[in-house]
Amino acid sequence: MRREIAINATGQETRVAILEDGRLVELMHERADAQGMLGDIYLGRVEAVLPGIQAAFVDIGTEKSGFLHASDAAEREDEEEGEGSGGGRRAGRYPPIQDLVTRGQDVLVQVTKEPISTKGPRVTTQVSLPGRFLVYMPMSDHVGVSRKIEDREERARLRKMARDQLARKPGGVIVRTVGEELTKKAFKAELASLLATWEKVQNAVQSAKAPALVHEEAKLTSGIIRDLFSDRIDSLTVDSRDLAREIKSYLGQVSPDLVDRVKLYTGTTPLFDELGIEEQIHRAYRRKVELASGGHIVIEATEALVAIDVNTGRYTGKKDPEQTILRTNLDAAAEISRQLRLRDIGGIIVVDFIDMDEPEFRDRVYQAMKSHLGRDRARTKVFGISDLGLLEMSRQRVRPSLFHIMTQPCSYCDGTGRVFSPETVLRRVERAIRRAASAGENRKLTVRIHPDVALRLLEHEPEFIKIMKRECRIDLDFRDDPLINASEYRLLAAPSDQDVTSRYAVA
Numbered sequence: 001m002r003r004e005i006a007i008n009a010t011g012q013e014t015r016v017a018i019l020e021d022g023r024l025v026e027l028m029h030e031r032a033d034a035q036g037m038l039g040d041i042y043l044g045r046v047e048a049v050l051p052g053i054q055a056a057f058v059d060i061g062t063e064k065s066g067f068l069h070a071s072d073a074a075e076r077e078d079e080e081e082g083e084g085s086g087g088g089r090r091a092g093r094y095p096p097i098q099d100l101v102t103r104g105q106d107v108l109v110q111v112t113k114e115p116i117s118t119k120g121p122r123v124t125t126q127v128s129l130p131g132r133f134l135v136y137m138p139m140s141d142h143v144g145v146s147r148k149i150e151d152r153e154e155r156a157r158l159r160k161m162a163r164d165q166l167a168r169k170p171g172g173v174i175v176r177t178v179g180e181e182l183t184k185k186a187f188k189a190e191l192a193s194l195l196a197t198w199e200k201v202q203n204a205v206q207s208a209k210a211p212a213l214v215h216e217e218a219k220l221t222s223g224i225i226r227d228l229f230s231d232r233i234d235s236l237t238v239d240s241r242d243l244a245r246e247i248k249s250y251l252g253q254v255s256p257d258l259v260d261r262v263k264l265y266t267g268t269t270p271l272f273d274e275l276g277i278e279e280q281i282h283r284a285y286r287r288k289v290e291l292a293s294g295g296h297i298v299i300e301a302t303e304a305l306v307a308i309d310v311n312t313g314r315y316t317g318k319k320d321p322e323q324t325i326l327r328t329n330l331d332a333a334a335e336i337s338r339q340l341r342l343r344d345i346g347g348i349i350v351v352d353f354i355d356m357d358e359p360e361f362r363d364r365v366y367q368a369m370k371s372h373l374g375r376d377r378a379r380t381k382v383f384g385i386s387d388l389g390l391l392e393m394s395r396q397r398v399r400p401s402l403f404h405i406m407t408q409p410c411s412y413c414d415g416t417g418r419v420f421s422p423e424t425v426l427r428r429v430e431r432a433i434r435r436a437a438s439a440g441e442n443r444k445l446t447v448r449i450h451p452d453v454a455l456r457l458l459e460h461e462p463e464f465i466k467i468m469k470r471e472c473r474i475d476l477d478f479r480d481d482p483l484i485n486a487s488e489y490r491l492l493a494a495p496s497d498q499d500v501t502s503r504y505a506v507a
Contacts, residue, residue: 003233007221008271009240016224017277020375024280025341027402030220037062037111038398039217041127041201045210046105054097057120058109061211064120066109070097072124106210108201114399127201129194130217132226132254133179133186134162136194142172149180158182165191171198178230186254225250229258237263239271284342284402291335295328299339301403305348308336312354322361325354329365337372346378346397355389366391412485420487422456425449428505429489430468435504436491437472444475444494453489454480 004019011032018026030036042060046068049056056073057065074094101107113122129136143162145155158175165187166173173191175182197215204214218226225247229236238244244264251259265271272278283289289297295313299306310332312324336351351369356362362385369391373380378396385391399405409415420428429447436442449457457464457478469476475494484490491501 005224005229005233005236006271006275006277007224007236007238007240007243009221009238009243014220015272016220017272017275017281018228019275019277022276023338024277024284025338025375026344026377027281027284027342028220028224029405035219036114036399037121037217038114039111039130039223040213041108041110041215041217042066042123043205043208043210043212043214044107044109044123046101046103046107049098049101049103051096051098056097056101058107058123059211060109060111060121060123061213062115062121064115066111066121066123067119068097068101068107068109068123068125070094070100072112072122072126073097073100108205108214112398116397116400117404129197129201130176130227131190131194133176133182133190134194135174135176136171136191136198137173138171138198140172142174144172144174146175146177146179148177149175151180154180161187169195171195176227178227190254221247222250230255231258233261235261235263237265237271237275239265284339285407289335289339291328291331293327293331295331297332297335297339299343299345301345301401305350306345308349308351310351310353322356322358325356326361326364329353329356329361330368333365333369334372337369337376340373340395341376341378343402344378344399345401346395349393349395351391351393353385353389353391356385362389369393412487419485422450422453425453425487425489426456426461426464429453430464431506432489432491432501432504433468433472433474433476435506436500437474439504442474442493442500444477445500446477446479446492446494446497448479448481448484448490448492450484450486450488451480451482452486454478 002021006017006019008015008017013029013031015027015029017024044058044060044066047057047059047065054070056068058068060066071094107125108127109123109125110127111121112124115121126137126139129138143159143166145158145162149155149158158179161182161184162173162175165184169191179187201215204212208214217223221243225236229251236247238247241264244262248259248262251262265274267274270278272281287298287300289299291297291313296311298309298311300309310329312328332351332353339345340349353365356365366382366385370382373382373393376395378398380393380395382393383391410417413419429449433445433447436445465476465478468474481490489501490499491504492498493500
């Protein structure tokens with residue numbers, strides 16, 4: 001499989017695309033006016049301690065306070081060997097939150113999950129500093145090796161090297177996947193760099209007054225090059241000369257063998273258009289995703305979870321319906337895994353596969369799903385397919401999804417995806433007019449409605465206005481208004497056209 005990274009950089013936005021065999025599988029972007037805070041370290045002040053939910057809220061100087069769970073404030077006791085910063089909730093026992101922090105206390109915390117929807121950022125007191133080959137953990141003495149380094153002898157070598165280098169030095173480390181075959185010289189150099197960074201953080205804390213930002217994590221492009229660009233990536237193409245120079249300079253110091261894989265794009269056609277990425281991004285916002293077999297999946301996000309439905313669509317197979325269903329489900333498993341990465345969907349996910357009677361077929365689809373998710377950088381947990389054809393899974397969520405970052409709720413439907421039909425709006429108008437007549441306050445009303453509602457009135461209910469005038473004894477004037485919401489209407493009272501809609505409108 002050919003893996004590529006493409007970077008499109010402008011003055012206001014930087015976009016990073018990761019492709020596998022030419023197909024977009026991940027998209028990250030950063031805007032000048034909305035930079036992320038994942039990995040940033042703050043000197044915060046505890047605002048409230050809530051034993052009922054075993055959590056505290058920490059003022060870090062942002063719009064919403066940080067959420068600190070007891071499991072993120074307790075010292076790590078597990079043997080987690082991931083690579084990211086921060087912990088997330090861990091299984092096991094930990095002291096009560098009231099024994100760990102007190103209201104008004106200054107605490108050093110790191111953001112492990114960015115604000116999502118109505119929730120503030122999630123923070124941990126277990127600070128970690130990621131480098132290219134290592135993650136340094138100043139609050140822990142744990143030494144670990146990335147699970148993705150599978151060779152047992154290499155894991156033992158790296159673990160021994162780490163323990164030797166950390167002798168008489170505070171903190172612990174995790175060797176990252178890209179640290180496979182790491183030399184002692186490179187290990188020593190990066191550890192020294194991370195120790196120097198931690199010293200700067202401590203100095204910043206000494207001079208800061210809570211709440212304050214004391215360390216800013218490397219932003220998008222720098223983080224991508226540090227964390228992702230390895231010998232497993234075949235090429236990196238960037239359309240900014242300055243950025244290409246910076247990337248080559250950094251790689252020249254840490255991985256000189258990768259410098260030749262960095263290409264500067266100078267074509268007249270925009271880079272993402274040239275590589276076919278722009279059209280793939282456009283399709284990432286659609287509910288319905290077509291499958292190669294002819295079937296399709298539908299992705300629906302709710303407040304509690306993301307539901308994905310699988311359908312055969314136009315694919316009818318040849319003879320055996322079970323084989324038709326199996327092929328559609330296998331295609332769906334591959335596409336769903338890709339869409340989760342591309343859209344950065346996190347939290348609880350429920351997939352409604354097409355029902356399969358054979359346990360063997362259900363197991364094949366389940367194993368295929370797990371296999372495709374193996375390429376996902378985010379942590380995932382997948383459960384077996386139930387008799388109803390439902391697969392439940394969870395995916396690590398540390399930032400808002402692509403959909404939430406790039407879109408906003410529709411002003412017409414308020415994010416529901418639906419608006420009232422013209423017939424429904426007319427019935428609402430009728431009820432409002434009758435209330436106004438019953439109140440006896442207004443004898444002349446102008447009713448403004450959307451053109452679609454006006455068309456319904458003219459074509460299907462031409463006697464409506466005459467009937468309402470006769471029954472309610474109100475002088476009515478209906479006018480279409482293309483600027484009005486399709487689900488709404490306006491009642492204006494004469495003589496000053498005062499808006500009295502709210503007085504008589506009920507859902």
